[in-house]
Each structure stands twice: as structure tokens, then as C-alpha cells.
């Protein structure tokens with residue numbers, strides 16, 4: 487799950503008493519929560535527990551009425567010592583696929599797979615580059631055969647590194663980025679790619695579950711069937727998974 491930055495949460499620590507804590511970003515130690523035992527009335531002003539969070543930490547957000555009933559402040563005073571905090575309302579900090587992947591000191595910066603297209607077509611592999619997420623846009627949704635939630639939006643981001651070999655983008659460019667089930671990093675996408683997203687179904691990779699690709703499927707089909715007559719529309723094909731750490735297969739089918 488995503489870290490609920492800026493919120494009070496209850497962390498169950500059976501068999502011990504649960505902790506009520508405020509979720510914040512420690513620029514050295516990462517996502518954390520600070521507070522005290524649920525019975526401790528001074529847990530906001532004199533916290534006694536600090537818990538480092540992982541995406542698996544079992545926690546639940548307190549409701550507004552619980553926060554009110556416990557006289558918890560919107561922000562505890564000690565938060566001022568921890569520098570710039572992630573905006574709890576920004577969609578990328580609520581995206582479970584991105585939880586724990588942001589730069590510790592720059593909460594909106596994340597390493598992203600940036601590319602010029604399918605490495606098989608371009609003869610250039612993707613590069614891992616830092617981008618700064620700035621804005622969210624709605625995007626065409628991929629129809630998936632699996633039960634997991636497809637990503638419904640695209641993040642607009644500034645490319646912070648100069649890529650070593652890529653030719654289609656350079657430092658300072660605004661690029662579009664999506665979070666992808668199965669991929670360890672978010673993926674750079676083009677408008678052409680997004681434009682085909684609703685017209686092709688991808689059966690996620692049989693090994694990692696990745697449900698997107700580098701190129702628009704029509705471009706991939708042309709590369710794989712260069713001699714197909716123009717009036718013949720390729721209906722489906724298999725492809726290697728775009729995940730650099732995976733050698734599984736995806737099935738792409740026109741809808």
C-alpha cells in the first residue's frame with residue numbers, strides 16, 4: 487500500500503498495545519511514523535515510538551472524528567525538523583505501485599525507465615533516469631485480463647538526468663510516466679503509446695505480471711510481421727516482457 491504521508495495512523499503490533507503515529511518522511515531513514523502507545527495522551531507532543539515503514543507495514547488511517555476525539559493536531563510540532571514533506575494529496579504518493587520508491591530527500595523524484603521505444607526496434611536499451619513528478623492527467627486505461635487494478639492516469643514529469651544514449655528525450659524535457667504492475671520502476675510513455683492503450687489487451691507477463699510495453703502494439707506488430715499485407719491487421723502476437731529483469735512473455739491482442 488502507499489504511505490499515508492501527513493496522516494495519523496494506527497499501527498497494530500500484536501501482541502503489544504497498538505501505536506498511534508503520524509506518517510512523515512525522514513530524509514535519511516525513509517518513510518516513518520512517530521507517536522506513542524494508543525493510551526498515551528502526550529503521544530503527539532512527546533512521541534515515544536518511531537517506526538520505519540515498509541509497504542507491508544499493517545496500518546490504518548484514523549478518521550477525522552478519531553483525530554478530533556484524541557485532540558491530535560493536524561501536524562505535530564516536531565514535523566518542522568524533518569524538512570520538505572510529500573504532499574499527501576498528490577496522486578503519486580497515493581499510488582501503491584510507487585510506494586517506497588521515491589528519493590529520500592526529494593520526495594517527488596523517482597527513478598524511471600526512459601526509452602526511445604522497443605530496444606529490439608531501436609537497438610538502444612532503456613535507461614534508468616531520475617524524474618520529478620509534477621502533475622497528474624487522466625489517461626486511456628489498459629484493459630487487462632487479470633484481476634488487478636489498471637492504472638488510470640499518467641504522471642507528467644520533468645526529466646532530471648541527461649540520458650547517455652537516448653535520442654528522443656533530453657534533460658529538462660517534460661515526459662509522461664505511468665506506474666506499471668510488475669515493473670520495479672515507473673515507465674516513460676508517449677502519446678502514440680497512450681493512444682493505443684484502449685485498443686489492445688495485454689495478457690500480463692507470465693513471470694512478473696508486467697502489463698505494458700515500450701512501443702505501441704501496432705508498431706510492435708509491424709516489426710514482427712514486416713511482410714504482412716497492409717490490409718491484413720495483425721490480431722495478436724506474443725512478445726518478450728519489457729521488464730529488464732525478466733524473460734517472461736506477454737500476449738498482445740487487438741480488441
Ligand SMILES: [Zn+2]
Pocket residue numbers: 668691692693694695696727728729732733734735
Ligand atoms: Zn516479466
